[in-house]
Amino acid sequence: xxxxxxxxxxxxxxxxxxxxxxxxxxxxxxxxxxxxxxxxxxxxxxxxxxxxxxxxxxxxxxxxxxxxxxxxxxxxxxxxxxxxxxxxxxxxxxxxxxxxxxxxxxxxxxxxxxxxxxxxxxxxxxxxxxxxxxxxxxxxxxxxxxxxxxxxxxxxxxxxxxxxxxxxxxxxxxxxxxxxxxxxxxxxxxxxxxxxxxxxxxxxxxxxxxxxxxxxxxxxxxxxxxxxxxxxxxxxxxxxxxxxxxxxxxxxxxxxxxxxxxxxxxxxxxxxxxxxxxxxxxxxxxxxxxxxxxxxxxxxxxxxxxxxxxxxxxxxxxxxxxxxxxxxxxxxxxxxxxxxxxxxxxxxxxxxxxxxxxxxxxxxxxxxxxxxxxxxxxxxxxxxxxxxxxxx
Amino acid sequence: xxxxxxxxxxxxxxxxxxxxxxxxxxxxxxxxxxxxxxxxxxxxxxxxxxxxxxxxxxxxxxxxxxxxxxxxxxxxxxxxxxxxxxxxxxxxxxxxxxxxxxxxxxxxxxxxxxxxxxxxxxxxxxxxxxxxxxxxxxxxxxxxxxxxxxxxxxxxxxxxxxxxxxxxxxxxxxxxxxxxxxxxxxxxxxxxxxxxxxxxxxxxxxxxxxxxxxxxxxxxxxxxxxxxxxxxxxxxxxxxxxxxxxxxxxxxxxxxxxxxxxxxxxxxxxxxxxxxxxxxxxxxxxxxxxxxxxxxxxxxxx
Numbered sequence: 001x002x003x004x005x006x007x008x009x010x011x012x013x014x015x016x017x018x019x020x021x022x023x024x025x026x027x028x029x030x031x032x033x034x035x036x037x038x039x040x041x042x043x044x045x046x047x048x049x050x051x052x053x054x055x056x057x058x059x060x061x062x063x064x065x066x067x068x069x070x071x072x073x074x075x076x077x078x079x080x081x082x083x084x085x086x087x088x089x090x091x092x093x094x095x096x097x098x099x100x101x102x103x104x105x106x107x108x109x110x111x112x113x114x115x116x117x118x119x120x121x122x123x124x125x126x127x128x129x130x131x132x133x134x135x136x137x138x139x140x141x142x143x144x145x146x147x148x149x150x151x152x153x154x155x156x157x158x159x160x161x162x163x164x165x166x167x168x169x170x171x172x173x174x175x176x177x178x179x180x181x182x183x184x185x186x187x188x189x190x191x192x193x194x195x196x197x198x199x200x201x202x203x204x205x206x207x208x209x210x211x212x213x214x215x216x217x218x219x220x221x222x223x224x225x226x227x228x229x230x231x232x233x234x235x236x237x238x239x240x241x242x243x244x245x246x247x248x249x250x251x252x253x254x255x256x257x258x259x260x261x262x263x264x265x266x267x268x269x270x271x272x273x274x275x276x277x278x279x280x281x282x283x284x285x286x287x288x289x290x291x292x293x294x295x296x297x298x299x300x301x302x303x304x305x306x307x308x309x310x311x312x313x314x315x316x317x318x319x320x321x322x323x324x325x326x327x328x329x330x331x332x333x334x335x336x337x338x339x340x341x342x343x344x345x346x347x348x349x350x351x352x353x354x355x356x357x358x359x360x361x362x363x364x365x366x367x368x369x370x371x372x373x374x375x376x377x378x379x380x381x382x383x384x385x386x387x388x389x390x391x392x
Numbered sequence: 393x394x395x396x397x398x399x400x401x402x403x404x405x406x407x408x409x410x411x412x413x414x415x416x417x418x419x420x421x422x423x424x425x426x427x428x429x430x431x432x433x434x435x436x437x438x439x440x441x442x443x444x445x446x447x448x449x450x451x452x453x454x455x456x457x458x459x460x461x462x463x464x465x466x467x468x469x470x471x472x473x474x475x476x477x478x479x480x481x482x483x484x485x486x487x488x489x490x491x492x493x494x495x496x497x498x499x500x501x502x503x504x505x506x507x508x509x510x511x512x513x514x515x516x517x518x519x520x521x522x523x524x525x526x527x528x529x530x531x532x533x534x535x536x537x538x539x540x541x542x543x544x545x546x547x548x549x550x551x552x553x554x555x556x557x558x559x560x561x562x563x564x565x566x567x568x569x570x571x572x573x574x575x576x577x578x579x580x581x582x583x584x585x586x587x588x589x590x591x592x593x594x595x596x597x598x599x600x601x602x603x604x605x606x607x608x609x610x611x612x613x614x615x616x617x618x619x620x621x622x623x624x625x626x627x628x629x630x631x632x633x634x635x636x637x638x639x640x641x642x643x644x645x646x647x648x649x650x651x652x653x654x655x656x657x658x659x660x661x662x663x664x665x666x667x668x669x670x671x672x673x674x675x676x677x678x679x680x681x682x683x684x685x686x687x688x689x690x691x692x693x694x
Contacts, residue, residue, distance in 0.1 A: 004538065005538060005541055005542035005545060006542070007523075007538065008522065008523050008524070008535065008538040008539035008541070008542040008543075009518075009521050009522065009523065009539075009542050009543075009546070010520070010521045010522070010523060012521045012584035013494055013584055013585075013586055014494075014581070014584040014585060014586070014615060014616075014617065015546070015584070016545075016546040016547075016548075016549030016550045016553065016581070016582070017549050017552070017553050018545075018549055019545060019548040019549045019551075019552050020552040021552070023548065023560070138479055138480060216530055219529055219530055219532060220526075220529055220530065222529075223524060223529035223536065223540070224519060224522050224524040224529070224539070224543075225526065225529060226529075227508070227512060227515055227516045227519070228516070228519055230505065230507065230508055230512075230516075231505050231508070231516045231519075233507075234505035234506050234507055234508065235503050235504075235505060235506075237445065237487075237499075237503065238499065238503040238504070238505065239505075239516070240445075240486065240487040240488050240491075241443065241445075241487055241488075241491060241496070241497055241499075242488075242491060242516055242517040242519060242579065242583060243488050243491035243492050243517065243519050243520035243583050244488055244516070244519045244520075245486060245488045245489075246488070247481065298507075346507070347507060347563065
């Protein structure tokens with residue numbers, strides 16, 4: 001087995017000695033492990049998404065659900081940048097705009113089908129990510145925030161002034177997705193069940209968001225790249241000392257964030273079938289950032305909750321008309337006061353699993369060599385004991 | 393015994409302060425070398441230059457036959473663009489590259505990744521040695537699973553090696569200080585180094601923890617890893633070191649075996665101070681020394 005595993009490691013002058021003992025296999029059940037529970041929760045969420053059109057397939061519900069899902073995708077992308085890599089990005093909506101405009105231009109001006117515009121969108125976002133990231137990621141985060149803020153505005157103003165982007169009125173008549181003659185507009189009939197266009201598109205968006213946005217980003221965060229991002233976030237110098245090229249790690253996070261936003265932008269362009277520079281204001285960058293911070297930076301369930309909150313709360317508060325943003329703001333302040341690390345922090349352990357965690361050892365194995373007379377109480381640190389003894 | 397690390401005439405200046413002032417020493421393969429000196433003697437600055445965190449003003453550092461200090465062409469100096477270019481990674485070696493070559497280090501004030509578990513902290517250090525790509529991570533291919541398994545196995549091997557006995561899933565901030573030190577050493581070892589730089593590994597440890605640290609450093613040496621440690625605890629240094637380099641005011645004032653160092657009058661003066669009369673004499677001696685050096689320099693320049 002060791003030989004098989006060796007293939008996964010590059011040649012290195014020094015190998016670790018074999019572990020002294022086998023670790024107990026991690027629990028995998030739904031209620032006795034964190035991962036098991038999260039998987040079950042994810043399964044329930046997916047079931048709910050599948051069932052939603054059967055509960056209510058009205059135009060209004062589907063439209064809100066689609067935009068909420070697109071928000072989830074956007075927030076998962078920003079979570080890679082802000083939550084995992086710790087880079088403050090205040091102009092994230094710019095990549096959303098790049099994705100929306102590139103797909104819009106390719107389908108309306110050049111007449112390509114939507115799926116063919118997909119590689120172009122991804123490529124454009126990668127290029128945009130490199131253009132903005134390459135010079136600025138050498139800087140520390142405060143400067144990065146300012147540069148990204150500027151970039152967001154530059155993209156919006158450029159779109160406002162170019163003829164190819166349709167100026168202030170934007171691009172209209174963006175087609176739906178069609179695959180070799182069959183389009184979402186035709187609807188779909190499966191086993192006698194008829195799915196109208198909006199429902200088919202809803203399922204498509206949900207599938208993309210879940211597979212790419214949530215599962216993809218989550219997997220990246222758990223692998224080597226994700227560990228590098230988190231290391232850079234926690235301590236850049238220490239990460240560099242561990243053999244991580246921090247610049248490469250940061251720019252990869254930035255590019256992945258850009259691609260996620262671009263895909264969300266393409267979905268949004270299809271959903272609205274018209275885009276204009278007004279949909280890409282700074283307000284939206286701030287809103288997405290808020291969703292990530294509110295949900296819990298670097299935490300997948302947290303960010304999804306944050307995204308749903310930010311996208312659905314204004315809809316649910318629609319009855320309050322002009323007051324809704326005020327109420328929204330007050331709600332946010334209250335949430336941040338009581339849960340400063342976010343609604344579902346990345347470091348959260350499920351409450352019923354907490355007591356199973358072994359507490360850190362009260363003293364190290366070395367201190368066990370101290371004669372028991374020095375250590376009166378078995379739980380206290382040696383220093384505390386000595387001090388207490390002195391006082392008494 | 394060939395030299396693994398050669399430091400020649402290393403100088404580092406912050407404005408008018410000469411943090412490191414003409415330091416030269418070498419580390420041979422598989423030896424334990426201690427760098428000692430009073431506070432502010434430039435030990436950590438020298439460490440930072442060697443591990444490429446600081447860019448020294450002049451001098452050369454050769455590790456395992458590779459130059460760590462790069463010289464920029466004169467034209468960039470003239471245009472005052474050197475710093476900018478170096479901040480973009482030109483004419484310098486990045487610390488991550490030096491680590492890949494096989495030099496690992498720890499930090500004076502613990503710098504673990506606070507929001508990662510103990511196991512993930514050690515896994516992070518295996519970054520450069522792991523065959524794991526973007527697509528295999530995204531698709532969870534068998535290659536990815538193998539890499540993660542190997543990575544966890546190695547990381548656990550190192551945790552056992554340093555004698556960490558707690559729960560590997562704890563966040564490092566929940567650990568007692570001594571355990572954090574252990575994890576930091578495990579993390580440095582996981583980069584698979586030939587040379588390990590330890591910056592005050594015994595700071596803040598109690599007597600028993602120091603004893604186990606001595607054991608651990610000897611075990612590390614037994615793996616064939618050379619160890620350079622900065623330390624203030626002379627007892628620990630005397631027990632461990634095969635050779636000692638003493639720094640004061642950024643200069644090397646002595647280099648030799650522990651016995652030679654303890655009997656060296658210059659070292660005793662630097663550490664304990666001397667009576668006023670003796671001091672005056674020594675001061676004068678030092679001054680003439682540095683004058684001679686200055687003359688030397690100006691001579692070589694002209």
